[in-house]
Amino acid sequence: MQKALAHAGVASRRAAEALILQGRVAVNGEVVRALGTRVDLDRDTVTVDGRPIARRAARHYVLLHKPRGYVSTARDERGRPTVLDLVPTPTRLYPVGRLDADSEGLLLLTDDGDLALRLTHPRYKVPKEYHVLVPAPVPEEVLARLRSGVDLAEGRTAPAEVAVLRREPAGTWLRIVLRQGWKRQIRRMLAALGLPVERLVRVRIGGLTLGDLPAGAWRVLSPGEARRALKEEYVARDHRHRRPGGRR
Numbered sequence: 001m002q003k004a005l006a007h008a009g010v011a012s013r014r015a016a017e018a019l020i021l022q023g024r025v026a027v028n029g030e031v032v033r034a035l036g037t038r039v040d041l042d043r044d045t046v047t048v049d050g051r052p053i054a055r056r057a058a059r060h061y062v063l064l065h066k067p068r069g070y071v072s073t074a075r076d077e078r079g080r081p082t083v084l085d086l087v088p089t090p091t092r093l094y095p096v097g098r099l100d101a102d103s104e105g106l107l108l109l110t111d112d113g114d115l116a117l118r119l120t121h122p123r124y125k126v127p128k129e130y131h132v133l134v135p136a137p138v139p140e141e142v143l144a145r146l147r148s149g150v151d152l153a154e155g156r157t158a159p160a161e162v163a164v165l166r167r168e169p170a171g172t173w174l175r176i177v178l179r180q181g182w183k184r185q186i187r188r189m190l191a192a193l194g195l196p197v198e199r200l201v202r203v204r205i206g207g208l209t210l211g212d213l214p215a216g217a218w219r220v221l222s223p224g225e226a227r228r229a230l231k232e233e234y235v236a237r238d239h240r241h242r243r244p245g246g247r248r
Contacts, residue, residue: 059112061226067215072098105202106210125179129204135171150189
């Protein structure tokens with residue numbers, strides 16, 4: 001309750017707690033004095049001193065399959081095309097996290113700051129899965145190095161999940177799952193071990209997956225779908241074995 005009141009701009013969380021304890025807050029007509037009471041501003045009518053507080057504005061979520069050549073910013077000072085050029089919507093959306101211009105795959109666009117924070121802040125350790133093509137066989141000792149951590153300028157990377165997806169004439173596809181987000185981390189990890197990256201495709205953020213969405217295409221998500229990104233139990237177990245990156 002106190003968090004909902006703070007988000008609605010009624011008062012700070014501490015001041016909201018005082019309002020609740022003083023019996024000045026009601027939910028659906030009933031006074032509530034218990035701190036920690038659950039409330040949904042989208043469904044419940046909440047009043048303070050008899051006056052209803054504004055319902056939370058609707059949030060918007062778009063899942064985009066970012067192709068190469070687009071930068072993950074709202075605008076680019078160098079004039080390069082941005083991911084927002086691919087999503088013609090009147091709502092002002094922002095990319096959650098980044099994929100560099102040469103990378104592809106799942107990118108979430110939203111105006112929900114709380115969800116964006118949960119997906120990007122290191123303390124939440126939301127797993128992000130990538131399928132990466134390198135133009136060579138990858139020895140087991142290199143895979144072990146990636147799993148245990150690679151020394152970069154910021155320090156040693158956190159342990160990663162790494163597996164060989166398949167080998168083909170163009171090289172080796174790796175599945176890499178990270179729970180941290182240093183700048184260009186996968187490319188730098190592989191470069192430190194002598195492996196250039198031919199393609200890098202993000203296919204999952206938490207429980208939100210790219211699926212068969214073609215490169216450059218996008219679709220609107222419901223709030224429930226977007227929140228799946230925070231729930232690993234929704235991950236499709238067979239997704240990791242599908243062809244990475246969708247269409248070439």
